[in-house]
Amino acid sequence: MNNKKIIYFDNASSTKPYYTVIKKMKNSLSKNYANCNSKHILGLFSKIRMEKIIFKISNILNCNYKDLTFTSGSTESNNLAIKGLIKNKNNKIKKVMSFENEHSSIIEVLKEIENYGYKIFLEKINSKGNININNLERKIISEKIDLLSISWVNGEIGTINNIYKICEICNNNNTFIHIDATHAFGKIKININKIKADLISFSFNKSHGPKGGGILYVNENLSFSSEIKGGNQQKFRSGTIPLYILEGIYESMKISTINFEENIKKISYIYNFLKKKIVKLGGKINGDEVNRIPHNLNFQINNLNKKIIKKMKKFFAFSQGATCDDFFKKKSHVLKSIGLKKNEIKKSIRISLGNNNKIHEAKFFIKKLNFFLKN
Ligand SMILES: Cc1ncc(COP(=O)(O)O)c(C=O)c1O
Structure with a gap:
């Protein structure tokens, strides 16, 4: 066929x-193939390019470039967000809340950590796919929820959560907030500095970028632990930086933002x-x-x-x-x-x-x- x-x-x-995403990625693969961490001149060229891209991406999202961890997509970002936060003992997390309609990369992680003794609250949504903000606030206060994990936009029915209000509630009640923004980038204007969230997941294959290209934003004031251990190429994720994917992420973000x-x-x-x-x-x-x-x-x-x-x-x-x-x-x-x-x-x-x-x-x-x- x-x-x-x-x-x-x-x-x-x-x-x-986008056509130019593929072009930039191909170009990067053939030109900037040296490891960004290699101690020679070609490694240095790759590193300089990598830092330039990360800086440009942080400008688009309006955040500190040091707060961005590059991942393979939102499945990994969501796993890392929840596990990296609860694992750090400084956070003293016991109770985690989310919603029934969240993606499996949230629900399955919550099921897993329930086995380790965390108390999980998986809340209902209404028949339109909306959450009740008053109920959410009441529950956060009455149950003393430590972490809320919630999507900005639902991937199946497209409903939007009032993230600004939800962040305000969490901030007022000392509840950590993780946002799964997988379906938000390119569809809703995102300004991280204004959101006041602790953690935000992105996946750029949903907005004309490369598959395998994700980001986890981790607020600089957070006590957070890495999951994938190794050479510490990134603070919260080890592994060789795939510069061509970063190149594709940036190009897709740039075009989506302009248009x-x-x-x-x-x-x-x-x-x-x-x-x-x-x-x-x-x-x-x-x-x-x-x-x-x-x-x-x-x-x-x-x-x-x-x-x-x-x-x-x-x-x-x-x-x-x-x-x-x-x-x-x-x-x-x-x-x-x-x-x-x-x-x-x-x-x-x-x-x-x-x-x-x-x-x-x-x-x-x-x-x-x-x-x-x-x-
Ligand atoms: C809301 C949501 N979160 C996370 C993911 C996982 O993203 P990825 O496939 O990039 O890992 C998806 C995938 O469709 C999704 O819809």
Whole structure:
């Protein structure tokens, strides 16, 4: 099958890197191949380039460059955030809170540390996918929660958490806060200096950067411990720095930042078109219709079935739940957490839009969906 003909609507799983990201990465691989830690002139060139990139990235995020740890993506950043914080005895962490709809790289870590004696609070969200801020505050105070781990944007239904308010609550109650910002970069403006969070996870394969390119922001005042031990190339993560990935991360961040407004406008237009047509076909949006990023359109339609989905997949790449959760083995825990029944989950599709999508692709999607639903 010629994959050029398949229209890509699975950008929440991963995005196509920008052309210049690939170009910069290739260039870096062939030119700056020396180890950034090597004590010779080529190593020094790599080191100088690495420091320049980290500095530029910290400028985009508005934080101290020393607070950035480069990782392989958000799975690693989330693991490191929670384990690196609780492991440091200065933090005296006993109680950790999160939500049922969080990514498996949070939920599974919490299950693991529960076995070590930490008390875990996995809270419910409402049928729109929103959290109740008052309940959150009450629980943080009454249970004396030590750490809250929460996503900025949900990857499956696109709902947005009020991170500024949540950080304020945590800061007022001496609760550490970790934000999983995997689906926020490029979709929501991020200014770390304003957020006042302790830890923030990023993964740039979701915003037209390289796969294997992540960051964990660790606030400089935090007592924190590393997980992967070795040569101490980074304070909280050992291993040779993959300079070409840093190069790709920076290039993708730069382009996403320059084109931010234009991209949001274009994607909102496609989202509004799709939503209107899907509702007209009898569809219902999963998750809050207003409080969401326009990049995500998760919906269910009554007579959508396996056969139609199979036919649609000949033309379009979309998903039905988080890709990492292996949909074929497990039904989406996020759709379950907003109260969808098994048969509603089966009738649901997630379209996730990226900066490359065009309105004519959305029109073609509706045309095909309409045809297959009627025939
Ligand atoms: C909310 C969220 N956090 C973390 C991850 C894991 O990111 P990565 O695949 O880059 O490790 C994902 C992946 O989709 C996600 O949706």
